[in-house]
Amino acid sequence: MVTKKGRGWRGDKAAHQRTGSIGGKATAKTHGKDFYARIGSTGGKISGGNFKNNRELARRAGKKGGSMKAKKG
Numbered sequence: 001m002v003t004k005k006g007r008g009w010r011g012d013k014a015a016h017q018r019t020g021s022i023g024g025k026a027t028a029k030t031h032g033k034d035f036y037a038r039i040g041s042t043g044g045k046i047s048g049g050n051f052k053n054n055r056e057l058a059r060r061a062g063k064k065g066g067s068m069k070a071k072k073g
Contacts, residue, residue, distance in 0.1 A: 024036075
């Protein structure tokens with residue numbers, strides 16, 4: 001028995017699987033068959049947007065966060 005309480009699938013694995021499959025097919029149709037291969041190939045590559053590789057970005061973000069915290073009191 002499936003309970004319909006709150007958000008989400010709440011234990012209905014089959015419906016969740018069907019919906020995910022439909023969504024995946026729609027995405028592939030919209031973006032092309034090689035869409036998932038293209039986005040998968042970028043996984044694990046170094047991101048230029050992270051703080052480890054961009055210390056200046058980290059410094060500016062820390063300064064901005066600190067000033068916002070000080071404003072809140």
